[in-house]
Amino acid sequence: MKVVVDLTRCQGYAQCAFAAPDVFVIQGDEALLYDTEPDDAQREKIVRAAAACPVQAIFLDRDDTRDDTRIQEPAPETHVAAPGPGEAFKRTGRIVIVGASLAGLRAGRTLRQEGFTGSLTVIGDEPHAPYDRPPLSKQVLMGQVPARRTGLPRRDELDAHWRFGVAATGLDLSGKQVLLADGEKVEFDRLLIATGVRARPWPNEAEAALDGLFALRTPEDAEGLRQRLAAGPGRVLVIGAGFTGCEVASACRELDLRVTVLERGPAPLAGALGAVIGGVAAQMQRDNGVDLRCGVRVESLEGDDSGRLRRARLSDGSTLDVEVAVAALGSIRNVEWLEGSGLAAGAWGVACDAGCRAVDVNGLVTDDVFVAGDVARCPHPVYDYQYLALEHWGNAVAQAGIAAHNMISTQSERWPHLALPEFWSTQFGTEIKSVGVPTHADHVVIAQGSVAERRFVAVYGYRGRITAAVAFNQAKWLEFYAGLIDRAAPFPPSFRTVDRPTDGHPVAAEVPERPTPQATVVVTGHGPSERRATLVRRTYL
Amino acid sequence: MTRTSTWQQILDPSHRADPYPLYTELRKTPVVRVEDGTYVVSTYREIVSLLHDPRLSSDARNLPEVGADVAAQYEEGLPGLPPNFIRTDPPEHDRLRRLLTRNFGPPHRPERIDGMMSDLLGIVTRLIDDFTGEDGSGTVRVDIVDDFAYPFPVTVICELLGVPREDEPRFQVMSGAVIETADPTTGGIVERQRRRAKAVADLGQYFAQLLDARHGRRGDDLLSGLLSGDSDEAPMSREEILSNAALLLVAGHETTVNLVTNGMLTLLRHPEVLDRLRRGDEPDLAAHVVEELLRYEPPVQFLSSGRNTLDDIEIAGTTIPKGSPVALVLASGSRDPGFVTDPDRFDPDREHNEHLGFGGGIHYCFGAPLARPETQIALTQLAHRLKNPRLVADPPPYRTSPSLRGPRHLLIEIDGVDPA
Numbered sequence: 001m002k003v004v005v006d007l008t009r010c011q012g013y014a015q016c017a018f019a020a021p022d023v024f025v026i027q028g029d030e031a032l033l034y035d036t037e038p039d040d041a042q043r044e045k046i047v048r049a050a051a052a053c054p055v056q057a058i059f060l061d062r063d064d065t066r067d068d069t070r071i072q073e074p075a076p077e078t079h080v081a082a083p084g085p086g087e088a089f090k091r092t093g094r095i096v097i098v099g100a101s102l103a104g105l106r107a108g109r110t111l112r113q114e115g116f117t118g119s120l121t122v123i124g125d126e127p128h129a130p131y132d133r134p135p136l137s138k139q140v141l142m143g144q145v146p147a148r149r150t151g152l153p154r155r156d157e158l159d160a161h162w163r164f165g166v167a168a169t170g171l172d173l174s175g176k177q178v179l180l181a182d183g184e185k186v187e188f189d190r191l192l193i194a195t196g197v198r199a200r201p202w203p204n205e206a207e208a209a210l211d212g213l214f215a216l217r218t219p220e221d222a223e224g225l226r227q228r229l230a231a232g233p234g235r236v237l238v239i240g241a242g243f244t245g246c247e248v249a250s251a252c253r254e255l256d257l258r259v260t261v262l263e264r265g266p267a268p269l270a271g272a273l274g275a276v277i278g279g280v281a282a283q284m285q286r287d288n289g290v291d292l293r294c295g296v297r298v299e300s301l302e303g304d305d306s307g308r309l310r311r312a313r314l315s316d317g318s319t320l321d322v323e324v325a326v327a328a329l330g331s332i333r334n335v336e337w338l339e340g341s342g343l344a345a346g347a348w349g350v351a352c353d354a355g356c357r358a359v360d361v362n363g364l365v366t367d368d369v370f371v372a373g374d375v376a377r378c379p380h381p382v383y384d385y386q387y388l389a390l391e392h393w394g395n396a397v398a399q400a401g402i403a404a405h406n407m408i409s410t411q412s413e414r415w416p417h418l419a420l421p422e423f424w425s426t427q428f429g430t431e432i433k434s435v436g437v438p439t440h441a442d443h444v445v446i447a448q449g450s451v452a453e454r455r456f457v458a459v460y461g462y463r464g465r466i467t468a469a470v471a472f473n474q475a476k477w478l479e480f481y482a483g484l485i486d487r488a489a490p491f492p493p494s495f496r497t498v499d500r501p502t503d504g505h506p507v508a509a510e511v512p513e514r515p516t517p518q519a520t521v522v523v524t525g526h527g528p529s530e531r532r533a534t535l536v537r538r539t540y541l
Numbered sequence: 542m543t544r545t546s547t548w549q550q551i552l553d554p555s556h557r558a559d560p561y562p563l564y565t566e567l568r569k570t571p572v573v574r575v576e577d578g579t580y581v582v583s584t585y586r587e588i589v590s591l592l593h594d595p596r597l598s599s600d601a602r603n604l605p606e607v608g609a610d611v612a613a614q615y616e617e618g619l620p621g622l623p624p625n626f627i628r629t630d631p632p633e634h635d636r637l638r639r640l641l642t643r644n645f646g647p648p649h650r651p652e653r654i655d656g657m658m659s660d661l662l663g664i665v666t667r668l669i670d671d672f673t674g675e676d677g678s679g680t681v682r683v684d685i686v687d688d689f690a691y692p693f694p695v696t697v698i699c700e701l702l703g704v705p706r707e708d709e710p711r712f713q714v715m716s717g718a719v720i721e722t723a724d725p726t727t728g729g730i731v732e733r734q735r736r737r738a739k740a741v742a743d744l745g746q747y748f749a750q751l752l753d754a755r756h757g758r759r760g761d762d763l764l765s766g767l768l769s770g771d772s773d774e775a776p777m778s779r780e781e782i783l784s785n786a787a788l789l790l791v792a793g794h795e796t797t798v799n800l801v802t803n804g805m806l807t808l809l810r811h812p813e814v815l816d817r818l819r820r821g822d823e824p825d826l827a828a829h830v831v832e833e834l835l836r837y838e839p840p841v842q843f844l845s846s847g848r849n850t851l852d853d854i855e856i857a858g859t860t861i862p863k864g865s866p867v868a869l870v871l872a873s874g875s876r877d878p879g880f881v882t883d884p885d886r887f888d889p890d891r892e893h894n895e896h897l898g899f900g901g902g903i904h905y906c907f908g909a910p911l912a913r914p915e916t917q918i919a920l921t922q923l924a925h926r927l928k929n930p931r932l933v934a935d936p937p938p939y940r941t942s943p944s945l946r947g948p949r950h951l952l953i954e955i956d957g958v959d960p961a
């Protein structure tokens with residue numbers, strides 16, 4: 001059977017691990033790792049575990065008698081009236097979803113749950129049915145779960161036409177067609193773009209071909225890396241200390257492998273959490289035996305005559321002998337297929353409004369094209385209406401739900417996607433959870449707990465209001481801080497709480513200055529009826 | 542009817558059989574200050590919010606009047622035992638709970654509860670066997686409380702803690718005295734705290750004798766584990782062990798009894814669910830019945846012991862001032878129509894049951910992972926084996942406590958018992 005846990009909701013109560021200890025495993029205080037496709041013999045215990053979850057975050061596949069309607073937002077109040085054009089579309093419309101991963105699957109389910117009975121086509125370039133990625137950098141690398149067994153529960157019931165292993169290569173907006181790699185054209189009335197991201201490849205092509213260098217995004221990547229790790233290499237090199245890099249390093253230490261992490265920034269996770277909290281993550285790595293080197297880059301990778309990785313030359317002049325390296329360089333959005341489509345799609349993602357409707361190259365909102373998941377970039381009122389692109393599991397779920405709802409709703413019934421960004425990472429037996437946007441900050445303060453014990457809540461502020469909170473092993477408090485962000489509560493928090501550290505003074509957050517991705521646009525025409533923008537250069541890398 | 546009188550009626554034992562209409566009344570004012578100065582919170586979202594609010598302390602010593610009295614007692618040379626973990630705040634709370642969990646569940650003993658399943662079934666089987674004579678037939682009257690729902694969890698907690706089962710008459714009295722102090726109708730908050738400290742000290746004295754009598758012998762029980770200090774952090778002090786052992790003993794047998802009894806009563810009132818459970822062709826049903834029970838007839842109706850505000854808390858349009866005692870009415874929140882559809886219907890098929898039966902946040906019920914399988918096994922076996930069970934009296938007589946609510950007796954008649 002298939003199991004997926006919404007770890008954005010999970011608060012580490014561990015009830016599942018009591019009920020089904022062979023399936024759900026707690027590391028440290030509250031980090032949960034679980035078997036994604038456990039044996040059917042465990043079924044009864046797993047059902048009990050799911051029933052016992054205090055936040056109802058465990059979802060099982062269709063064999064289960066229970067449904068997981070909770071991801072779905074409450075149905076809007078519908079007024080019984082003569083069916084309008086919207087109702088007709090719900091019955092007989094044609095919806096195409098490009099992207100068969102978490103967002104695409106969730107959108108499809110929401111469409112069906114909200115009564116869409118028309119035709120549904122889901123197109124995915126990977127040959128697999130929808131699968132869950134977070135386990136690939138954790139349970140899979142540790143050898144607890146096979147790489148190809150992280151399938152997401154329940155897709156059959158969608159009554160969709162699935163097209164796996166065929167990429168979308170173009171979009172004809174005026175003709176309302178998606179072009180596929182095999183030459184087929186798929187017509188739609190409404191389209192959802194959920195093509196996500198891919199791993200950023202190693203920039204030097206010759207070096208990228210070296211045997212032993214891995215990226216980590218797909219089950220194939222994870223399986224290849226797992227095999228190498230299982231063979232017990234003398235040292236593993238992790239290039240880049242974002243979340244994926246840190247989790248790979250954690251898995252290596254779990255397997256008792258020597259691991260060196262190179263980060264060109266000042267600290268691990270600094271890009272997401274700032275260098276102050278990144279410094280805590282750095283200490284955590286070192287305490288766990290990671291050879292962490294910050295402010296260092298790989299100048300080149302060298303192989304032997306048979307093309308096997310042997311050595312890395314570093315920017316500090318040193319070299320490292322390595323047979324296995326993981327390039328954890330972040331991601332690239334899958335937007336090439338939209339080139340020339342007229343949508344505002346580029347390295348920054350596909351722009352959309354808060355209702356997930358795609359924005360065209362002129363900045364106009366389209367009517368029938370929607371965007372969700374990692375590839376989407378939409379304005380968030382809480383963050384000064386800045387466009388945010390969020391590569392978070394929880395965002396894919398929430399945004400896909402909103403997009404799907406809006407695809408089959410009339411204007412007045414549409415919802416804005418205003419969920420606060422949330423993400424988690426499980427590493428070194430510690431659960432790191434975040435709510436809000438930690439990089440939207442000028443200061444940070446430890447509001448609760450102890451950094452030394454690595455159980456604390458850090459609160460981020462921007463110009464005197466709270467904009468984010470990050471918890472290390474303190475997930476149960478986080479929703480309180482989410483409430484403060486929602487209410488634009490003043491920063492620093494001044495109230496008295498339990499477990500208030502004595503030295504809790506705000507310090508500079510040290511978040512990275514992030515250049516906005518460059519879009520080169522040429523505007524032509526004179527009068528208002530003529531002025532039009534054109535994207536003239538792709539800047540995907 | 543004024544709002545304050547609603548709370549008084551809830552506390553009044555004459556309403557114990559069905560407090561739920563009063564909760565409906567109470568929820569009209571989600572946060573209300575009652576006669577003794579306590580802020581009573583009765584709606585789902587507000588309760589959940591406060592369960593996760595770090596401005597809410599569980600350490601009663603933060604209340605000025607309690608703190609002053611504790612200091613006064615100390616002056617008098619009666620410091621008593623340190624507070625148990627549910628009456629402390631982090632970081633103390635987290636440390637104590639971590640040390641207790643070390644011998645109870647994940648990450649260090651993940652298999653412990655799962656490994657108890659056959660023992661639980663064995664105890665339940667023997668208790669039901671004893672309902673009738675040898676041949677298991679003939680109409681008999683059984684008290685589900687005294688003959689089943691009380692002895693079952695007591696036996697389990699004794700084994701788990703390492704307490705001799707035959708001492709039950711001794712600690713039952715002391716435990717009852719502790720429980721009584723959770724009832725706001727028995728006295729003011731300071732007086733109850735004092736009485737509680739005395740009752741806990743008595744129970745602690747019992748545990749002290751127990752430990753001394755062991756002469757350092759260690760077993761696989763929780764007490765042994767607490768003493769052994771096999772952890773990378775320092776073990777609890779002896780006083781901390783006595784205080785927390787007392788809590789586990791009390792909580793372990795004063796709450797599950799009510800969950801099991803409320804469960805049997807509810808099943809007898811919903812024979813269609815009892816039938817489904819008896820048929821046994823829905824292996825998932827028992828788990829969902831128990832979760833729905835925790836929502837519909839929870840053994841802990843409200844949390845009041847010592848929770849208080851460390852700062853002003855603005856919630857639902859009310860400001861709870863700093864230094865106020867707070868009561869969270871979990872049983873009301875779980876029936877809040879603002880969060881639960883059709884809340885007054887017992888429906889084990891309910892999807893997404895995010896009830897408050899075990900509380901929430903860092904103080905989420907420590908014993909929940911044990912109480913769940915205990916109740917699942919108990920109700921399943923009662924349903925399977927009892928022939929034609931029927932209530933003798935409905936409603937049954939209730940215990941007086943408004944917070945730890947459950948029948949004092951639950952008399953049923955059966956036409957015999959099927960073999961296990």
